[in-house]
Amino acid sequence: MCDHTPTYLPENAPDADAARAVAACHQQGWSLLCNGVLLFEDTGELLPDGRTVEPHRPTSSLYAAA
Template sequence: MCTHTPTCPTADSADREAAIVVAGHPEQGWSLLCNGVLIFDDTGELLPDGRVVAPHRPTGTISLAAAA
């Protein structure tokens, strides 16, 4: 689907989120990438073949000892 030069990562690539946004709807919380991936504000994804990628936000906590 991508016609960019160089081409964007495919929907199956680990770096698929680096593809260019072709339709953004921040008011609705999603964007369509040129590789066909729908990416949501909660970091979840819907791949072109219907597979769902669960949200994958960082879940680490800040240690007060490390901050000192």
């Protein structure tokens, strides 16, 4: 999908979220990555083949009150 070096990370790579953003709408909270993944600010994803990835934010905080 893109011609930059290094080449893009396939959508099934463990670090696929590190691919380069080629379009974004920050008001709506999404970025289109060069590997075709639509990444949402809640960390959910829509993959190029239509599959979805549930948000995977950390569920605990280092700063939570004890």
